[in-house]
Amino acid sequence: MTEEKLYTINEIIKDAGIARSTFDKFAESNNLRPVKTEKRGKKFYSLKDKELVVSHYLNGKGKEEKEKYTNHKAERHDEVVDLLKEQVQQLKQANEQLVHDNDILTDQLRAKDEQIASAHQLADQAQKLHLGMEQQMKMLTGSPDSPVVDGETTEANNEPSKDEKPVQETSDTKKANHNSWWRIFFHN
Structure with missing residues (x-):
C-alpha cells in the first residue's frame, strides 16, 4: 500500500495563488480538516483537498472572487x-x-x-x-566752569560773592542783555 502524498498549507496556497488568510477562510467554510498535524502544529492536507482549493481559485467561483478582490484593491x-x-x-x-x-x-x-x-x-x-x-548757557553766564543742570547754572554761582556789590540793572541794560543772548544763541 503506497502512502498518499500530503501537502502543506504553503504548497497549496502557492499553487492556488492565494494568501494564507484566504486559505484559512476557505478551509473553514468548506470544512477542510488536515489529514495530519505534527507536534509543532504544521498541518498536512490530502491531494483531494489541494485539488479542491486550487480548482476553486484557478477556475471556479474563487477566481471571480479573487479578481473582484484584486480589482477592488486597484480601485482602493x-x-x-x-x-x-x-x-x-x-x-x-x-x-x-x-x-x-x-x-x-x-x-x-x-x-x-x-x-x-x-x-x-x-x-x-x-x-x-x-x-x-x-x-551756550555757560557762555552767557560767563563762567565756563560752572555746571549746568537742565539748562540752568547752579544757585551758588548766581549769588554775588561777599566782596561784590549787587548790580542793579536798568531797563536798558536788561534789554541789551536780552538781545545779546538771543543773538549768541541763534548766530552760533
Missing part, C-alpha cells in the same frame, strides 16, 4: 493616490500661505528696524542739541 489604490494628491495640493497651498505671511512679517520687521534706527538718530540729535545749549 487609485482612491488613496487621489486622496494623497489632494493632501499634497493642500500642503502646497498652506506652504505658499506661510511663505507669503513670512514675507509680510519680514517687511514689517524691516520697517520697525528702520523706525528704531530713526529714533536712535533723533535721540542722538537731541543729545547734541542739549549739549550745545548747555555750552
Whole structure:
C-alpha cells in the first residue's frame, strides 16, 4: 500500500495563488480538516483537498472572487493616490500661505528696524542739541566752569560773592542783555 502524498498549507496556497488568510477562510467554510498535524502544529492536507482549493481559485467561483478582490484593491489604490494628491495640493497651498505671511512679517520687521534706527538718530540729535545749549548757557553766564543742570547754572554761582556789590540793572541794560543772548544763541 503506497502512502498518499500530503501537502502543506504553503504548497497549496502557492499553487492556488492565494494568501494564507484566504486559505484559512476557505478551509473553514468548506470544512477542510488536515489529514495530519505534527507536534509543532504544521498541518498536512490530502491531494483531494489541494485539488479542491486550487480548482476553486484557478477556475471556479474563487477566481471571480479573487479578481473582484484584486480589482477592488486597484480601485482602493487609485482612491488613496487621489486622496494623497489632494493632501499634497493642500500642503502646497498652506506652504505658499506661510511663505507669503513670512514675507509680510519680514517687511514689517524691516520697517520697525528702520523706525528704531530713526529714533536712535533723533535721540542722538537731541543729545547734541542739549549739549550745545548747555555750552551756550555757560557762555552767557560767563563762567565756563560752572555746571549746568537742565539748562540752568547752579544757585551758588548766581549769588554775588561777599566782596561784590549787587548790580542793579536798568531797563536798558536788561534789554541789551536780552538781545545779546538771543543773538549768541541763534548766530552760533
